[in-house]
Amino acid sequence: MNETYPFAAIEAKWQAWWEEHGLFATDTAESADKYYCLMMFPYPSGTLHVGHGRNYILGDAVARFMKMRGRRVLTPMGWDAFGLPAENAAIRTGEHPRTHTLRNIAVMKRQLRAWGCMYDWDREVTSCLPDYYRWTQWLFLQFYRRGLAYRGRAAVNWCPSCATVLANEQVVNGACERCDHAVELRQLDQWFFRITAYAQRLLDDLDRLDGWPERVRTMQRNWIGRSEGAEIRFPLVPRTDGRTDPSPAVSCFTTRVDTIYGCTYMVLAPEYPELDALVEGLPEAAAVRAFVEKAGRINAIDRASDELEKNGVFTGRHVVNPYNGERIPLWVGDYVLMEYGSGAVMAVPAHDTRDWVFARRYGLPIRRSIRNPEGEPETDLAREAFTGDGTVVDSGPFSGLPNREAIPQMIAHAAAEGFGEARVHFRLRDWLISRQRYWGAPIPIVYCEACGVVPVPEADLPVELPEDVAFAPTGESPLARAPSFVRTACPRCGAPARRETDTMDTFVDSSWYFLRYLSARDGERAFDTAVCDRWMPVDQYIGGIEHAILHLMYARFFTKVLKDLDLLHVDEPFAHLFTQGMICKRSERDGPLAKMSKSKGNVVDPEPLLAAYGADTVRLYTLFIGPPERDAEWNDAGVEGAHRFLRRLWTRVWDRREALREAAGLRPDPAAMDEAERALYRKLHLAIGKITRDLEGAFHFNTAIAQIMELMNALDDVPLPADAGPQRRALHRAVIETAVLLLSPFAPHIAEELWQELGHSPSVLNAAWPEVDPAALERDTVELAVQVNGRVRGHIRVPASADRAAIEAAALADPQVARWIEGQAVRKVVVVPGRLVNIAAG
């Protein structure tokens, strides 16, 4: 041992030792007391900054704590290694994305190790390697076989900057989630996963995920967006010019059938597929076409905004309200979205604010069909719409009903008459997985002129990415320009055929990696159902809130599909979810507080910090910065404070090394302690209890660390002179030894070193987590605050065993207190044993 804290030497020493002894290698053949601790696997972007570090440090601390508590901990790590940045780099530099990616992985792996984060590296998975994506493709085929993967033509989100289509989830306010470029709608043939078939289950099971933050569950509920209503068919008034319509009626979805007698017109989305046919040959056709063309030019960002003025044009056609047989005009309007419902809306301007605005603008009639509730003044429909509940009026047989009661009756009527039925509608869309890019898992499909769409036989997997391709984006996949890849033989008839050239969204890769970890080297199958039965679900998942919808919804969907395929027997993949807050920093001088990111130039590089202070310091500060679920601002001075604490701990051990060694066999005996020693011994066990509760519950590392600091401060109040007796030596040893154990999940290197210095053999991880000795918490006397009318006016010291009457008497007798109740009547005395006395006087 050395006088000054040699963090560099001990960190290197213990990192090597842990690795050599395979401390986190876990045998999944056994699952008693299993604890599957999973951190979201990173995209290998190059280097990690301290903001990324929070996730891994948190997870590592949890894993270490659980291991000391006797759990069989599994903490694997891997790489979400497909993705655009590597391909974009390839376009710039010509370097193959794989080379680029694997180099980044090597760097990041070294960084994780330098942070003291330990994983079962034997289970490492890398999603861009054929031994992984082979199984991603295999899973695609299982989905295809079940009808859950399908190819369809649809208006899809196209990002011109990324030169690929995007899933709905990847479009934020009409812009690309990755690059913020406005997204365009294009009609394209694309591959989808039928996640909508699981919408109800994805929604229902959220209620049972009580280990998840409410925030995330709410976000998912919003995203799934279930609404109950009815689908109503409005027959078209037939054409008189001899032409016929593709369908005889226009259907629309509504949650407010109760207002349908107030419907005065109907509006179609500009993208309504049959619109052209509906207006063909009419005098209005030209105006309609011009309108549609203009609406198509509005970019997605503006289109999504509700500030946009509502525009529309009459089509020249009419439909019939099936409830009252009334002829109403059919319009096209840019406020109607093709993506939601059927792309047609029954407009009730009296009871819908958007319809109201549109009707006012174009002079369409506004007709009340719901009266305000009794006692409330009638809404002036010339000034605003009434959207609340009330009584149905002027609605034929339904008049007079409270509107909420009218809804089921009116739906029943539509069903009986055959023009409509109850309908549940979800906002959730099918998951578009095609990407027109190179660096992803190829979709294992072949197109044959004779046989059509043919899945690649499982035995032929993986469909490997070709080596020699031009990466420059053109709007079609780079794979389409690799003839050796495209040209193939039909697996069914052997005739020349061509391969699908799109690759899969990288969220497909990350939807099942937690299963692959459980049998990462299995060459025979994607994952081993028997091992999953033992080890799933993940006990604790830790990651960023930014994945609240995308990744976490997709992984839940996969889990449910795999359960239906009998490959898995859990409904949900992640029993407990912890979403840590972001680490933020002001950019430059007066910049805004923002999430660390390279593009904002506010990243803190861990390397200089590790060199100057060591990994334990960076870990301790990262955990101490604040409650882990909240965002936190990085402060370099705080790092210094964490380092100071570790150095003081080191020095305390060094200063006492003789005494501590001599006290090795001694156990502190509370009966033989003086008052100061008793207080310290009590503090020690209070700390054990508090820290254990903090870590078991909400991972409140910040308060746990504060407890260790308090314990050390309390230790300094009980000196250890050279002639100290064995009792005091034993107590000092107990405090330091326990502090080392309590600290070890956070600062594992120094803990290992001091543990060894105290005469134990490594690893500290194999030591048992300290237990509270209830006897240590007992006190002979306690000090109570005495309040008069809720204000502290004095203090009394009473035997811990004193009863209420004795405490009350002592409180009233206290001279300080007496001053405040003098001349007043004592109305009530509240005694809270162990805490305080409150005297109500006056």
Added chain:
RNA sequence: GCCGGAGUGGCGGAAUGGAAGACGCAGCAGACUCAAAAUCUGCCGAGGGCAACCUCGUGGGGGUUCGACUCCCCCCUCCGGCACCA
């Protein structure tokens, strides 16, 4: 607009309905030093008082309670999600 979350010293933050501000950072004073750094000791919400102490104080306003940062009602501000969703 709807749904979540938050608002406490100069700063990060702590407080099963029971002594607001633990712990840390920054700051101030002192010790050590030729000096500085490091380290150690003390002080550190605001106002008043020579002092013991007193008054005010957890975004604002009401309420429940012997007692409210904590529970209830109303409002303000900030953050996040959803949103022309029919």
